[in-house]
Amino acid sequence: MNHLSEKVKRAATSLLLPVDKARIGNCKNCGACCMFVYRCPFLNLEKHRAICTIHRIRPPMCRKYPRTKAEQIHKPCGYSFIN
Template sequence: MTTKEIIQRAWIFKGTVRRYFLVRFKKRYVEEQLKRRRGKCLQCGKCCEMSFKCPLLDKSGNQLSCRIYKKGRPLSCRLFPIDERDIEDVGGRCGYYFQY
């Protein structure tokens, strides 16, 4: 693993920790951001593999699916992306965007 890759993974892990704290301790901020969020999930799985590969992500051929998408997903998964920084964490490609 190169130094650049290590720095990139550390940055993404920092985003994971940031989202955890936002969801639990900055609920008003999260609510305000979600009011601005538009679009829909592309179900590409990028957010499920940012810090680590989620064990609940099922890859069958070219299809991706979450084993608990409809029931039981953690709050941080359901609320992703919270803001534009989260979209940057997945390489800028997401079905969601924020309108200001």
């Protein structure tokens, strides 16, 4: 699967499916998932820390990332999944 199709899949599944209960951790604001395929226009990088300028109304694909281990593309990421 190429990067664009990964992003399309992530956008589609996030509309209906929940975050896997096996997910643990917290976002470290690295911004990697905000720059995947294209740089999000709402991303503000300050001193190597990613700030979402629409954080309160961000779309499900951002709100739920990484929704599952299979959909997690970026590592290291503050989130991981327990077995």
